[in-house]
Amino acid sequence: MILFVSDLHLAPQAPGVARIFHEFLGGRARAAEQLFILGDLFEAWPGDDCLDDGEEPFAGEIVDALRQLVSAGVSVSIMHGNRDFLLGERFAARSGAHLLPDPFILSLPTWQFVLSHGDALCTDDQEYQSFRALVRQADWQQAFLARPLDERRAIARDLRQKSEFAKRDKADYLMDINAGATDDFLRLHGYASLIHGHTHRPAMHDHVVDGIHVERWVLADWNETQGECLCWNGEHLARERLR
Ligand code: LP5
Ligand code: MN
Numbered sequence: 001m002i003l004f005v006s007d008l009h010l011a012p013q014a015p016g017v018a019r020i021f022h023e024f025l026g027g028r029a030r031a032a033e034q035l036f037i038l039g040d041l042f043e044a045w046p047g048d049d050c051l052d053d054g055e056e057p058f059a060g061e062i063v064d065a066l067r068q069l070v071s072a073g074v075s076v077s078i079m080h081g082n083r084d085f086l087l088g089e090r091f092a093a094r095s096g097a098h099l100l101p102d103p104f105i106l107s108l109p110t111w112q113f114v115l116s117h118g119d120a121l122c123t124d125d126q127e128y129q130s131f132r133a134l135v136r137q138a139d140w141q142q143a144f145l146a147r148p149l150d151e152r153r154a155i156a157r158d159l160r161q162k163s164e165f166a167k168r169d170k171a172d173y174l175m176d177i178n179a180g181a182t183d184d185f186l187r188l189h190g191y192a193s194l195i196h197g198h199t200h201r202p203a204m205h206d207h208v209v210d211g212i213h214v215e216r217w218v219l220a221d222w223n224e225t226q227g228e229c230l231c232w233n234g235e236h237l238a239r240e241r242l243r
Helices: 015-026 048-052 058-071 089-095 126-135 138-145 149-168 179-188
Strands: 002-005 034-037 075-079 098-100 104-107 112-116 193-196 203-209 212-218 227-232 237-242
Touching: 015 058, 015 227, 015 237, 048 058, 048 089, 048 149, 058 075, 058 089, 075 089, 089 098, 112 179, 126 138, 138 149, 179 193, 179 203, 179 212
Parallel strands: 002 034, 034 075, 075 098, 112 193, 193 212
Antiparallel strands: 002 227, 104 112, 203 212, 227 237
């Protein structure tokens, strides 16, 4: 059995979500062979050196809980989201999780999936796509990570505020995937079933691309009282509520 989650946005200020995640890692997830986290595990990741912060153990506790799941024999894979695209090798080494490229083809004996965070498909949001193109550059990231941790945390807080403010003025369609870009994406990836997050609009969509039926599953974001995982049992996908 394989489980998929995304958009938990874990932060010390949201203890309810962390509690649901810790229970999930210690319980439901133990029965899985693989767990895929499709981005935005954290509310904001300022760099792996936040794991050294003795005064704020939150991130380290999450990473150690992932490590326990890995030690129990579950393979954990994680993809970058737009909030935690700076998760790096130190995070991977300490958690035991594999960092996946976006998109990632998951080829199983009975089915083919393509996994993505989903933000790259929101091509109508040109403001966001320019921002994304900038912060995904290796030299930009290197320069950003060279700044002191406190400064990076302050920039992340500021950007979160700016983002929430910008979203209030954005038309709804800007914050969803673009249909044409998604058709191209599905074509490029051999009409595999797409699983993604980011839009916080949980649903299963039927696409018809070049006459071929393709399913697109959108994962839910988590909140203080409820989480969600998608479960593949070898034959079909089903949503499971976590609380
Ligand atoms: O996250 P969500 O779903 O609320 O909104 C996203 C888009 N916003 C973002 C920004 C993040 O929320 C904040 C960054 C998290 C911290 C990262 C860690 C620290 C690294 C800091 C790197 C600078 O991704 C939002 C989309 C929405 O999804 C739907 O798809 O609309 O996009 C925006 O709001 C972006 C604005 O439109 C443009 C913001 C311009 C800011 C320019 C600053 C330039 C960078 C300078 C950095 C030093
Ligand atoms: Mn996202």
